[in-house]
Amino acid sequence: MASSCIGKTWCSSARVGLSLSSCVASVAGKRNRFAALLQREQGGRKVSVSSSVRSQSDPIGGIQEGLVCKPSVVTGVPSELARSRRRAGRTSQYRFIMAQAASADGAAGVDSSATFPTVGFLGLGIMGEAMARNLVKAGYDVTVWNRTASKCASLATEGAKVGLLPRDVTEACDITFAMLADPTGALSVACGEHGAVKGLGPGKGYVDISTVDGVTAMKINEAVKATGGEFLEAPVSGSKKPAEDGTLIFMTAGDKALYERASPALDVMGKARFFLGEVGKGAAMKLVVNMVMGSMMASFSEGLALGDKIGLDANTLLEVISLGAINTPMYTLKGPAMVKGQYTPAFPLKHQQKDLRLALALGEEVVQPLPVAAAANEVYKLARAAGLGDADFSAVLETVKSHSRGSTSNDH
Missing domain, CATH: 1.10.1040.10 (N-(1-d-carboxylethyl)-l-norvaline Dehydrogenase; domain 2)
Known part of the structure; x- marks a missing residue:
C-alpha cells in the first residue's frame, strides 16, 4: 500500500533520484543542518537513491494509503536519530530523502505543509524542553507553551512559535504533545478554563506524555473524545539525558490511528515505542x-x-x-x-x-x-x-x- 501512496508525492522521480548531498544543497537556510544529518547517517558517503527505494513498504507505519495528502499525516522526517531506527532497515533513509524532497518543493513554491504536521508541545520542564527542541531540530513546525512563559524564550530563538494558552496551541496544531509534572497538572492543562481540549476537534490529536494514573488518563481521553479529537497516552522511560539525546522509550495506548500519525515524531524523541492497547495501559x-x-x-x-x-x-x-x-x-x-x-x-x-x-x-x-x-x-x-x-x-x-x-x- 505504501508504494501507491508514494506515487502521490509532489516530487518527481527525477527529483527523488538526486543524490542526497545535492538535495541538501538545494534547501536554502537548512543546508548545514541537513548536511550534518546526512553525514551522521551515511558516514560521509555520497548516496544516490533510485526509484526502488521510493517503492519500499514502510514497516514503521508512518505512511498509509489514502492519507499521504492530509496535512495531519507525516510522510517523512529527517532521520536525525538513525540509531533508533535500525529495525526499519532502509526506511529511515527513505524518510530522510522524502523530507529533503518536500523541503525542496517548498523552496519551489509547493505547499510542504502536507508533509510535516504542525506540532504543539505543552510543558517545558527538564524533559519537555529537550523533547520539543529535538522536534524543532528535526524540521517540525512547533508551537510551545509553558506555565512560566520565560521558559519558552530559548526555543523561540531556535525557531519555535509560542502560544499564550494551551488552547491556542491545540487550535494551531495538528498534533499536540503534553509533558506535565503530575496528574493535577496534566488534567488542568488539558481540561482547565483555557485548556488544550478547547482547541481540539476532528482531525486533531492530543498526546499526553505525562506520568499519571489510569483514572486521570481516562478523564483526559473522555474530554478529548468529546471534541471529536483523538487521544494517545505516551508516558516515557528515561530522564534528562535520554530526552536530550532522543533515546526515550514511549509506552503508548489509545487511538491506534493517532499512534500511527504520531510515530515519526515519537521516533525523533525516542529510540523505542510500544503500543499497549486501550487507554490506561500506558x-x-x-x-x-x-x-x-x-x-x-x-x-x-x-x-x-x-x-x-x-x-x-x-x-x-x-x-x-x-x-x-x-x-x-x-x-x-x-x-x-x-x-x-x-x-x-x-x-x-x-x-x-x-x-x-x-x-x-x-x-x-x-x-x-x-x-x-x-x-x-x-x-x-x-x-x-x-x-x-x-x-x-x-x-x-x-x-x-x-x-x-x-x-x-x-x-x-
Missing part, C-alpha cells in the same frame, strides 16, 4: 517501571550507606557491582555522582515519590501487596520532608545515610 506500564526503579535506587542507596559504614571503598564497591549480574545502567550512571554527594536533577525525587504513591494505589486497587515498594516510598517521603524533593531521586542516599548516623548500636 499509565500502568509506566508506574510499574518507575516503581521498580524507585525500589532499586533505595536498595542501591542502602548498599552504599552500609559499605560506607563498614569502611568499604565506595569506588571499589561500584566497580564490583558494575562487573556483576546485578549491574544496571542506572547504577553505572548515578553511582559515581552519588558517592561524591552530587545530585543534579535529571529526574526529581518528588516525582519518583509521586510515582511510587500512584503505583501503590494501583496495587491496592487490584489487591496486589507491594511491601518492598511501600518501604521505599516511606524513605522517599522522608527525603521530601528533608527538603530533597527538587534534587535528583538518587539523593535518597542522603536520607538513608542520615538515618544511619542517627541510629545507635542498640537499634534493632
